[in-house]
Amino acid sequence: MNNYFCEACGIDSSFTRTTLVEYTTVKELDFKNTHTYYKCDKCGEMFEPFDNYDLNYLSDYEKYCEIKGLLTYKEIKAIRKTYGLSQRDLSKLLAISHATISRLEKGEILSEQQDVLFRLVAEPYAFYKSIVRTRKHVLKKEVAERLEERLKYLIADDYVEHKKEAEKWYEQVNEKKKII
Incomplete structure (x- = not known):
């Protein structure tokens, strides 16, 4: 992966794309969903994907719509x-x-x-x-x-x-x- 500036450790660093299953809440509905993050290889801090900051939000939205039977x-x-x-x-x-x-x-x-x-x-x-x-x-x-x-x-x-x-x-x- 390309190097990016890590705000946590203050240097350019390489990042590893990682996924986690997390609990989330959308409109008072709690559910598990898989989220994607970029993890700094130097300090371990995780960030929303640099190429699509809305990726996890939109994934939560789609999962909520699926559960509720709503169009996406x-x-x-x-x-x-x-x-x-x-x-x-x-x-x-x-x-x-x-x-x-x-x-x-x-x-x-x-x-x-x-x-x-x-x-x-x-x-x-x-x-x-x-x-x-x-x-x-x-x-x-x-x-x-x-x-x-x-x-x-x-x-x-x-x-x-x-x-x-x-x-x-x-x-x-x-x-x-x-x-x-």
């Missing part, structure tokens, strides 16, 4: 990118601030209400039917047209999967009708 910042960003929308355009459609979208994509934990909203947005047909169709007027015309075109393809791709699920449910309902 990576999933929120992926949803937006799936539709080819900027943060500003998505915020306009959802009637929430651009700052909120930005914070969520940087690692702020979603509220349960925000989680529900983004799960609906993640479903192309629900997003189109419930939001885009009624709120596309808040977007520039070319952005709205591009989004609707993208949604056509995404909805068509989802259709086959939804059709199979609907057929399975239809069979189950018919079986229950026979019993009654």
Whole structure:
């Protein structure tokens, strides 16, 4: 590993990347998680990773979201990118601030209400039917047209999967009708 200045011993030193399983608390939830540190080879002092100071914080965030069943910042960003929308355009459609979208994509934990909203947005047909169709007027015309075109393809791709699920449910309902 490269040499870095060690603030603890006051000299340039080599560092070893090390991992520890530690207890952490996020929003009053205690759990164990693996954290990464750089350990000074001279004095043994440990530091947050120099190349990504947020690594352990974001790891804790993801573990918390996993435990609580919430979407992560990576999933929120992926949803937006799936539709080819900027943060500003998505915020306009959802009637929430651009700052909120930005914070969520940087690692702020979603509220349960925000989680529900983004799960609906993640479903192309629900997003189109419930939001885009009624709120596309808040977007520039070319952005709205591009989004609707993208949604056509995404909805068509989802259709086959939804059709199979609907057929399975239809069979189950018919079986229950026979019993009654």
